[in-house]
Amino acid sequence: MREKREQVRIIYIGRQWWTALACLCLAAVMFYVVNYPAAVGASAAARQLPIYCVQRDQKLVSISFDAAWGNEDTQQLIDILEQYSVKATFFVVGDWVDKYPESVKALHDAGHEVMNHSNTHAHYPQLSADQVAADLNACNDKIEAVTGVRPTLVRLPYGDYDDNSINAVRSTGMEPIQWDVDSLDWKDLSAGEITRRVTSKVQPGSIVLFHNAALHTPEALPGIIQTLLQEGYTFVPISQIILTGDYTIDHTGRQCPAKGDAA
16 A cells, blocks of 8 residues: 555656746747747847838839949840930949940940949958958959949849858948849840840839840840830839938838938
């Protein structure tokens, strides 16, 4: 009988221990669930982001071209944009400026923005802050020597960045620019596919990515411009679509005016 009472006692104590352990685990889970959103928010707020698009009430859109290698269609792009009185932003690599200074001057003379796309198209996350700054300045020097205007915007090579590279860019007084609409023209999509991709994704404040020397971009560009003009959009260079003064950049990379300011 005594042995039976001891067994009951052991079972009772065991159940108490498991109950206490279960309560402890439950408390830990609840603590994690309650605090997780705050932790994520703090992490997102701390992350350094370039500008992907802009919060705009007006139907403004910017189209941009990255120029790193070929030069087969630069003049054709200039002619198409001129036909529709559209001004765009061209991000050019320093090495491209060395090879095609006449095209850089032609872009500038046509009224387009010529901005920085790095000097050698290196992966910036692999560089130190000093190396990023030196690379940017080397490209800026080349562009300024041809156009007389020093760039204020940069598109990071490959769209590749980390906190260090974004901080390094902004330490030079420049603003890093990404995109929210990718034409994927570098994949040699057909003109129709490029047109559908871009026109279906553009919204007020969008920044569209194209490439010079892409196979079907000159063929697609007129239809894209015509469609967006018919939808009431106005094309402006990126320096005119981004906000000045006080602003924030949300977790998606959208540049937003400070509270109380109009966009």
